[in-house]
Amino acid sequence: MAAETSCLEGHRLTHSFRQGESRTTVLHDVSLALWPGEMVLVMGPSGSGKSTLLALLSGLLQPEEGEVLIFGEELWRLRPAARKAFRQRHFGFIFQGYNLFPALTAREQLEIVLRWGEGVPAGEARTRADAILDLLGLGTKKTLRPAQLSGGEKQRVAIGRALVKRPTVCFADEPTSALDWKHGQHVVELLRAAATAEGATVFIVSHDARIIPYADRVFHLEDGYLDSHDLAASAGMGTP
Ligand SMILES: Nc1ncnc2c1ncn2[C@@H]1O[C@H](COP(=O)(O)OP(=O)(O)O)[C@@H](O)[C@H]1O
Ligand SMILES: [Mg+2]
Structure with a gap:
């Protein structure tokens, strides 16, 4: 269960957008x-601020007020290059849009992360990419490019790309929204396994209530206010 040191903390995060x-x-x-090693789910309706919260916690967006601490260090005190390197090394992202490279095959999308980002040798990168693609049920699709894959398959490639580098924290924004529940459940199970078996922290924002039973803690976001009450604990699912 929870270790003594948090890996990521948002403190009093406030953010606004200018409109005119x-x-x-x-x-x-x-x-x-x-x-x-925990899986945290933030639920909330469309427009409640879920994607904004994810962007702030992951260092993609600088908070207007408040701090983000990563292993006790303030993320926005790091130099831009250090912050970027930190994100690349420690964070995996799964977004609603797949952000795949059109020219690369499914296998190459994953290999590139390991070879260029992590300096993993070619043979090992191939082995690790293939293992994850097999797990994701994409064993026969490894040499296909995004245009040849369905939406659900592209989403699974994007998930493989996030998990293949074994990130410290995996951020997932509506990871099941493009999938039927058979594939959606598989994706949630994989994220759960990344947390349980590999000690990754998984942070999911979603309005899909079917993810709730898999999460260690569940919070509700409404109009930009986070209810600090853990819904998983009150439902008897998480640690009381
Ligand atoms: N870049 C932006 N510029 C202006 N308004 C934004 C921007 N991003 C999000 N918003 C607004 O902030 C609110 C929260 O958005 P978001 O975090 O995407 O919510 P959710 O992911 O829960 O649907 C919405 O009202 C949205 O319109
Ligand atoms: Mg969103």
Whole structure:
């Protein structure tokens, strides 16, 4: 279960977006700590600020107010190059849009992460990429390019790409929304296994309630306010 040191903390995160002359605050004073090896789910309706929270915690967006601490270090105090390197090494991302390279095969999408990002030798990169693609049920699709894959298959390649480097934290924004539940459940199970077996921290934002039973902690976000009450604990699923 939870280790003694959190790996990622958001402290009093507040963020707003400018729209013309006015500013709209979409996240209000949100604090959240993530522990190694746990899966945390933030649920909320469309527009409640889920993607914004994920972007802030993962260092993609600088909070207007508040801090993001990664292993106790303030993310926005790092130099840009160091912050980028840190993100590349430690964070995996699964977005709704797949962001795959059109010219690369499924296998190459994963290999490139390991070879260029991590300096893994070609043979090992191939072995690790193939293993994950097999797990994802893409064993026969390894040499296909995105245009030849269905939406669900592209999503699974994107998930493989996030997990293949064994990230410290895997961020997933609506990872099941493009999938039927058979594939969606498989994806959630893989993320669960990454947390349980590999000690990855998995942070999911979604409105898909079917993910709830898999999460260690579940929080609700509404109009930019995070309810600090753990819904998984009250449902008797997580640690009381
Ligand atoms: N780049 C942006 N510029 C202006 N408004 C934005 C931007 N990104 C998000 N918003 C607004 O912030 C609110 C929260 O958005 P978002 O975090 O995407 O919510 P969710 O992921 O829960 O649907 C929405 O009202 C959205 O329109
Ligand atoms: Mg969103």
